[in-house]
Amino acid sequence: MRLKRPSIPYIAWMVVFTIIPIALILFYAFTDSSGSFSFEAFAKAFGYTNVFLKSLWIAFISTLICLIVAYPVGYFMSRQRKSVQNVLTMLFMIPMWMNFLLRIYAWMTLLQNGGPIDTMLSLLGIHTTLIGNQGAVILGMVYEYLPFMILPLYTVMAKIDTRLIEAAEDLGCNKLSVMRKVVFPLSIPGIISGVTMVFVPTASTFLVSQYLGGTDDLMIGDVIDKIFWSDHNTGSAIALVLMAAIFVFLIILNLFGDEEAIAA
Amino acid sequence: MKKYLSILLAVVLAAASCAVVTSCSGYEGEINVYNWGDYVSDGSGDAIDTIAKFEEEYNIKVNYTTYETNEELYSILSSSNTQYDVIFPSDYMVEKLVKEKLVQKLNRKNIPNSNNILPKFQKMNFDPNYEYTVPYSWNVTGLVYNKKLVKDLKPDSWEFLWNKNLKGSILQFNNSRDAYAIAMQMCGVNPETFTKADVDKATKKLKEQKPLLKKYVMDQVFNEMEKNQSAIAPYYAGDVFTMMLNNEDLVGVLPKEGSNLFVDSMCIPSNAQNVEGAEKFIDFMTRADISAANSEYITYASPVKGAKELSYKELRESELVYPPDSYLEKCYTFRDVDADVYSYMQEQFVKLMS
Numbered sequence A: 001m002r003l004k005r006p007s008i009p010y011i012a013w014m015v016v017f018t019i020i021p022i023a024l025i026l027f028y029a030f031t032d033s034s035g036s037f038s039f040e041a042f043a044k045a046f047g048y049t050n051v052f053l054k055s056l057w058i059a060f061i062s063t064l065i066c067l068i069v070a071y072p073v074g075y076f077m078s079r080q081r082k083s084v085q086n087v088l089t090m091l092f093m094i095p096m097w098m099n100f101l102l103r104i105y106a107w108m109t110l111l112q113n114g115g116p117i118d119t120m121l122s123l124l125g126i127h128t129t130l131i132g133n134q135g136a137v138i139l140g141m142v143y144e145y146l147p148f149m150i151l152p153l154y155t156v157m158a159k160i161d162t163r164l165i166e167a168a169e170d171l172g173c174n175k176l177s178v179m180r181k182v183v184f185p186l187s188i189p190g191i192i193s194g195v196t197m198v199f200v201p202t203a204s205t206f207l208v209s210q211y212l213g214g215t216d217d218l219m220i221g222d223v224i225d226k227i228f229w230s231d232h233n234t235g236s237a238i239a240l241v242l243m244a245a246i247f248v249f250l251i252i253l254n255l256f257g258d259e260e261a262i263a264a
Numbered sequence B: 001m002k003k004y005l006s007i008l009l010a011v012v013l014a015a016a017s018c019a020v021v022t023s024c025s026g027y028e029g030e031i032n033v034y035n036w037g038d039y040v041s042d043g044s045g046d047a048i049d050t051i052a053k054f055e056e057e058y059n060i061k062v063n064y065t066t067y068e069t070n071e072e073l074y075s076i077l078s079s080s081n082t083q084y085d086v087i088f089p090s091d092y093m094v095e096k097l098v099k100e101k102l103v104q105k106l107n108r109k110n111i112p113n114s115n116n117i118l119p120k121f122q123k124m125n126f127d128p129n130y131e132y133t134v135p136y137s138w139n140v141t142g143l144v145y146n147k148k149l150v151k152d153l154k155p156d157s158w159e160f161l162w163n164k165n166l167k168g169s170i171l172q173f174n175n176s177r178d179a180y181a182i183a184m185q186m187c188g189v190n191p192e193t194f195t196k197a198d199v200d201k202a203t204k205k206l207k208e209q210k211p212l213l214k215k216y217v218m219d220q221v222f223n224e225m226e227k228n229q230s231a232i233a234p235y236y237a238g239d240v241f242t243m244m245l246n247n248e249d250l251v252g253v254l255p256k257e258g259s260n261l262f263v264d265s266m267c268i269p270s271n272a273q274n275v276e277g278a279e280k281f282i283d284f285m286t287r288a289d290i291s292a293a294n295s296e297y298i299t300y301a302s303p304v305k306g307a308k309e310l311s312y313k314e315l316r317e318s319e320l321v322y323p324p325d326s327y328l329e330k331c332y333t334f335r336d337v338d339a340d341v342y343s344y345m346q347e348q349f350v351k352l353m354s
Helices: A005-029 A040-078 A082-097 A100-111 A116-123 A134-158 A162-170 A175-204 A208-212 A220-228 A232-254 A259-263 B002-023 B050-058 B070-079 B091-099 B112-116 B158-162 B176-186 B196-212 B220-226 B237-246 B275-285 B288-298 B313-317 B339-353
Strands: B029-036 B060-067 B134-146 B170-173 B213-217 B232-236 B250-253 B261-266
Touching (some): A005 A040, A040 A082, A040 A220, A100 A116, A100 A134, A134 A175, A134 A208, A175 A220, A175 A232, A220 A232, B050 B288, B060 B070, B070 B091, B091 B261, B112 B275, B134 B158, B134 B237, B158 B176, B158 B196, B158 B232, B170 B176, B170 B220, B176 B339, B196 B339, B213 B220, B220 B232, B220 B237, B232 B237, B237 B250
Parallel strands (some): B029 B060, B170 B213, B170 B232
Antiparallel strands (some): B134 B232, B134 B250, B134 B261
C-alpha cells in the first residue's frame, strides 16, 4: 500500500460515509428483528419482485427516451460557436437549480384536470386524463434527468475534432455515414456515463411516482421508504438487492466501453 | 506531523470559542424539542410565534426539529443517541413509549397548567392515570367531498369511499394505520387494536376499493380537493376545515359510524438532559392563550380549558375542529399494536399499492 498523506481525508470520508453505511445495510439485511442471522428479510424482499421489475422497466424506458432526445441535442450543442455552447449549457442547467420536488409540483399543476395542457387538448377535442398513470411518471423522470444525459453527451461530443468529420465528408461519407462511422463511436463514453447517470437514479428514486402516478405506480424507492420505518431488515434487504442489480447493470454497460465511465 | 497538530489545535480552539460565544449569548439553557412538521404557530400573519415567545419569556433556547410520522419518532428515540427534552407522540405511540420506558413520569408540581387539561383528556386509555403526558392537540378523522362532483349523493358515511358511482374520483389515506382503520370499521373490526387475521379482512376490503380510487394521498389531498380534482376523500377533520376555507364547494362531514379520535401529547423522554427546561416548555404550551394560538394555526382542537373560548368564532364553532361529545362517544382511539402485526399491516399496505 503506497498511500499518500493527502488521500487520508478521502479515505476517512469513504469509511465513514460509504463503507460503514453499507456494512450496516448488510448487517440489517442478513438479520431479523431480534438481531440474529436470518434470510427472512430477503424472503420478504422478494415479495416485491413485481414492483422491482416495474421500477427497472420505468428506469429503462426513461433512460431510452432521454438518450433519444438528448443525443441530437448534445450533437447540435457541440457544433455551435463556443459562446452559444455556453449559453445553451446554462439553459439546461438553470432548471436544475430549482428544487426537485418543486419541479414535480409544477408538472402536477400542468397535467391536472382543467390545467393548461388539459384545457388546450380539450379545445382540440381531445378529452383524456394526463396524470395518475405510468406515462406521467415516465414524463416526470425524463424531465428530471434529461440534463444528466445531455451534459455528458455534449461534453464528449464537443471534444470530437471537427477535422475528423470534415475528413470523413471529403472521403465521400454522407451525413448518415459520418454519424454512424465517426460521431457515434467517438461518443460512446458520453452515452455510457449519460445512461449511468440517468438509469441509476430513476431506478431508485421515490416520490415522483407518488405525485404523478396513480394507485398502481409505486416504485421500489417508495417501497423502501414505506417499509423501512416499521421493518429495517426488509428495507435493507430490498436496498441491497437494488444495489446489486444496479451494479450488474453497470458491469454490463461497461462491457461496451472503457473503464472510466463506471466512476461516473 | 507538527503541521497537522497545529491545524488540529486551531480547529479545537475555533470550536471552543464558538461554544463560548453560544453560552454567552444570553440564554440560561437550551432544550431540544422534537415535534411534528408544521405543528406550532409560527408567527405568520398576525399569529403568535409561540416558540420565540417562550424563548423570550423564559430565556431558554429552543432547538426545534421535526418529524413526519410516529414511526420515525420511535426509530430515532429507540435507536439513536440523539437526546430530546420534549416530544409530541400520538396516542398509540405514547403507549408504546411508556411500555418500553422511553418516556419518564412527569412531575405535575412543576407543570401547574397540566391541571387545566379538560378532564376527559386526563384519563385517556394510553395514559389512564395521567402520569406521562400533557395532551397538546386532538381531532378526529372525517370526510370531505366536493358537492359539484358527487352527483347528487350526500356522503355521510365511510361507505361512500366504496361508491361505484364515484369511480376514479375517490381518494384514500396513503398511511397504513388510517386507511386500515376505515376498512376495519367497514368490516366490523375495532381498529383500536387488531390481529393479523383482522388485517387480512381489512386488506380484502381495501382491495375492493382500489379499482375505484384515484390515488392514495397524504398532503396531496389539499391540492386534489381544493383544485376540484377529486370528489371525495377521508382526512383529518381539522384539515378539512382549512380546505373548506379555500374552496366553497367542499363539504366536510363526520361519518355517522364514528371515526378515529387522535390525541397528540407532550412527553419527556427518559434520556432528556434538561428536564426542568422541558417542564417549563410544556407548562408554557399548556397556557390557554398559547394553546389557542397553536390550535388556530394547526386547526386541530385544544385540550386546554378555556383555549376554545379564546379562539376565533368559525374555529370554535366548527364541528370539524371541535366535534360534539355525542360524536366522540362513537369514536375510537388507536392503541399500541404488536410490532409484528404492525409491520405485517405495513407490508400488506405496500403490496396493495404495488
